[in-house]
Amino acid sequence: MTATLIDGKAFAAGLRARVAEEVRALAARGVVPGLAVVLVGEDPASAVYVRNKAAQTVEAGMRSFQHRLPASTGQAELLALVATLNADPAVDGILVQLPLPAQIDPQAVIEAIAPEKDVDGFHPMNVGRLATGMAGLVPCTPLGASMLIDSVRPDVAGLEAVVIGRSSIVGKPMAQLLLQRSATVTIAHSRTRDLAAVCRRADVLVAAVGRPEMVRGDWIKPGAVVIDVGINRVPSPEGGEGRTRLVGDVAFAEAAAVAGAITPVPGGVGPMTIACLLANTLQAAKARRGI
Ligand code: NAD
Numbered sequence: 001m002t003a004t005l006i007d008g009k010a011f012a013a014g015l016r017a018r019v020a021e022e023v024r025a026l027a028a029r030g031v032v033p034g035l036a037v038v039l040v041g042e043d044p045a046s047a048v049y050v051r052n053k054a055a056q057t058v059e060a061g062m063r064s065f066q067h068r069l070p071a072s073t074g075q076a077e078l079l080a081l082v083a084t085l086n087a088d089p090a091v092d093g094i095l096v097q098l099p100l101p102a103q104i105d106p107q108a109v110i111e112a113i114a115p116e117k118d119v120d121g122f123h124p125m126n127v128g129r130l131a132t133g134m135a136g137l138v139p140c141t142p143l144g145a146s147m148l149i150d151s152v153r154p155d156v157a158g159l160e161a162v163v164i165g166r167s168s169i170v171g172k173p174m175a176q177l178l179l180q181r182s183a184t185v186t187i188a189h190s191r192t193r194d195l196a197a198v199c200r201r202a203d204v205l206v207a208a209v210g211r212p213e214m215v216r217g218d219w220i221k222p223g224a225v226v227i228d229v230g231i232n233r234v235p236s237p238e239g240g241e242g243r244t245r246l247v248g249d250v251a252f253a254e255a256a257a258v259a260g261a262i263t264p265v266p267g268g269v270g271p272m273t274i275a276c277l278l279a280n281t282l283q284a285a286k287a288r289r290g291i
Pocket of ligand 1: 164165169190273
């Protein structure tokens, strides 16, 4: 391996510590930021995320409010809860865990969250703020990924950046963040022709697809910064039946032999997401009070 390993786990721990320090200073002034997390239904993966978010919120010295609603919850009921949280002065951040059950339109819920409490950064107001270069709340996963890029390549101006994936949660906001830093940005997706050739141009390559090890070593430009957002569970080669392991969208060993710097999976972008959620909650708490 020739690439520098970008240690997202360590970076996230540092970010959480910085957030906790600021929260302590705020608490000394009588301000304790609060994050409300809403889970509808019993999706096991979502339940784990919500539990981790709550635990890390408390660890950072903030208040955590958890709302668990049954899978049968109607849209009106969820919107009523969001309205209550919007009006609650103890709540600085609101996160409704996705996916939602089929009877609820996720976009209606996202648009109901007060933009100043939208710590996921999914409200059209925050999406528009990011697109127009105004201060706002930025989606946590691409925000974390961009911090990891900054840690190894602080100046990407004029560089070729390729983002694979065009979701509203990762790909599009990632591209906006790179554009803000004056990279020359290409968004590739499922309809892109000759994806390998597009990737080979990239000085900064971000993969956010959800296809295990799709990006091969010979797609990587020598020296490139490779950020692997993908989280894919695949059968484990060693171990018995039913054993699985996590891999990214990038074939790590091949890519690490060519890249200049690369994030591992797990331990790369993953831990940054919750750390950035805490940072966003702190930002929202300060902004709401004009601090
Ligand atoms: P998504 O399914 O919404 O979007 C995937 C994107 O990949 C789409 O825009 C699609 O056009 C593109 N794509 C699909 N097949 C392709 C192909 N063959 N070639 C090129 N592009 C293709 O997924 P998402 O929510 O953006 O998440 C992407 C990945 O990132 C997933 O593995 C997800 O688990 C992971 N993820 C990780 C975190 C985290 O680290 N905390 C957070 C969010 C998502």
